[in-house]
Amino acid sequence: MSDNKDHGGFFDTGWRPSGDVHRDEDGRPHEHPGLQEDVGLGVRASRALAMHELLVEKGVLGENEVEEAIEAWSERVPSNGATLVAKAWADPEFKKRLLEHPKETVIESGFVPEHNADVIVLENTEDVQHMVVCTLCSCYPTALLGPPPDWYKSFSYRSRAVTEPRKVMSEFGLELEEETEVRVVDSNSELRFLVIPRRPEGTEGWSVEQLADLVNRNSMIGVAAATEPGTD
Ligand code: FE
Numbered sequence: 001m002s003d004n005k006d007h008g009g010f011f012d013t014g015w016r017p018s019g020d021v022h023r024d025e026d027g028r029p030h031e032h033p034g035l036q037e038d039v040g041l042g043v044r045a046s047r048a049l050a051m052h053e054l055l056v057e058k059g060v061l062g063e064n065e066v067e068e069a070i071e072a073w074s075e076r077v078p079s080n081g082a083t084l085v086a087k088a089w090a091d092p093e094f095k096k097r098l099l100e101h102p103k104e105t106v107i108e109s110g111f112v113p114e115h116n117a118d119v120i121v122l123e124n125t126e127d128v129q130h131m132v133v134c135t136l137c138s139c140y141p142t143a144l145l146g147p148p149p150d151w152y153k154s155f156s157y158r159s160r161a162v163t164e165p166r167k168v169m170s171e172f173g174l175e176l177e178e179e180t181e182v183r184v185v186d187s188n189s190e191l192r193f194l195v196i197p198r199r200p201e202g203t204e205g206w207s208v209e210q211l212a213d214l215v216n217r218n219s220m221i222g223v224a225a226a227t228e229p230g231t232d
Contacts, residue, residue: 052066076146078145078217080146081141082215082220083212084105084121086214089211099196102119102120102194103118106143106144106194114141115189117191119144120185120193122185126177126198129181129183131165133158133185133187134152134188135161139188141192144192144220145221165184172218174223196220197215197222198225
């Protein structure tokens with residue numbers, strides 16, 4: 001804890017030992033004299049830093065492993081899935097491939113399914129509405145949607161998605177026609193689902209970027225509709 005290492009990234013609290021020389025983005029050394037007097041490390045940050053140093057010292061962790069893992073997590077965001085959905089809306093050939101060869105298409109698009117899980121893509125239509133749950137725990141396509149929201153992991157959602165899916169959807173603002181068939185699909189550690197929501201009307205000729213803005217996270221879980229143009 002008393003060394004002069006620049007820990008950077010996740011552990012960078014802004015604190016530097018007095019007189020510590022470190023480098024800016026251009027590699028020029030500069031100092032932050034006496035910074036520790038203004039910004040001390042909190043107990044938790046100190047503990048985390050000490051643990052990290054110990055694990056690196058013991059060879060359990062590589063020097064940059066935590067940072068790399070966090071970097072990888074930060075790349076898992078709902079806009080990944082939204083891009084795939086928007087491309088599928090805009091390009092029937094892409095949609096066909098995404099539905100027929102989902103995992104390959106996801107990987108070709110630059111996304112890596114977590115734990116090498118299989119991927120199934122389901123399309124919502126006027127006739128069928130798919131809604132995803134993990135009844136056992138919280139399995140979720142994080143590579144495409146980011147970390148799952150708390151409600152997805154809750155016991156309430158995991159049970160009610162099965163017993164009263166229409167009610168759950170209506171709580172998310174989605175009222176289905178009575179004739180629409182509801183299919184609740186159960187993900188697990190080896191299988192993740194991505195839902196293509198119905199494309200909003202009035203979006204003919206829109207670019208993939210414009211369309212992607214309408215693809216909200218909940219619509220790709222199947223509990224909500226895509227965002228209507230002109231609303232947020
Ligand atoms: Fe799970």
